[in-house]
Amino acid sequence: MVARMGWGIPEQGWRKGPWTPEEDKLLSEYVSLHGEGRWSSVSRFAGLNRTGKSCRLRWVNYLRPGLKRGQITPEEEGIIIELHGIWGNKWSTIARYLPGRTDNEIKNYWRTHFKKKEKSSQKQEKRKAQTLKQEGQHHHQQQLEAGDIKIVNSIDDAKMHEAPEKQEIYFMYSTLEDQRLPVMSQDVASWADSVVEDYYGLWGGLWNLDDHPQGQIAHTSNCKKLSMQNEATTCSFGGDSKNIYSGL
């Protein structure tokens, strides 16, 4: 498909920026005569040097009759919160339940009123996670010193340490932030789930998953690709099969 900036003739120098009262008048008159739809012809026949897309947006978000102006009411806010909980960022779906409000309006409202709150609560979460992380590292250090856990460099190394009478805990090493994730060789699937849980729960706020070298680790689908091979555990990270003991 050819890249285009708007609907209609792409080469044409379309007008951009704020709409003038004259343009609004032309658009309103045209739509009231011919109805909504066929937006590319609106721009052509209404004498507007705007893309069809721009015309549609202006009509839907600003000129359409029945649009409410002014503050979102507490009732509307309640509906937005509730519906966002169900549908997430499906602004057009949410807007259908708020007559007179546009998806753009709701989207902007959410961003300005709730992203703020999210930010401040994220800060709190981060602080909490930092404390947990420190406590966790301290606990791991104690376990290491007591010999309850071992950090290994290879499968062979891991096998050498494996004591049949007790369940060994190994750690997978992340190249990021000196993190170690606990790995139980017995139950790979539950490990995968616990990793995901830990990842989101304890460290989710601290790690940028996208920046992680094997970012897919946080995705259950990938973690489920774990398999047992001769008592060694392998984990598939986005196509690359890696041994969980490697990278130490």
Add this chain to the structure above:
DNA sequence: AAGGAACTCAACCGCCGACAA
């Protein structure tokens, strides 16, 4: 009073799916 920071919101952008030719 001034100027920088934070906020608001209209408009734009890029992408996707549906549909017709």
Add this chain to the structure above:
DNA sequence: GTTGTCGGCGGTTGAGTTCCT
């Protein structure tokens, strides 16, 4: 099956406004 157009959506931008120091 392929290509082009249109409608629609969510994310982002940036100019104008308000707030804060």
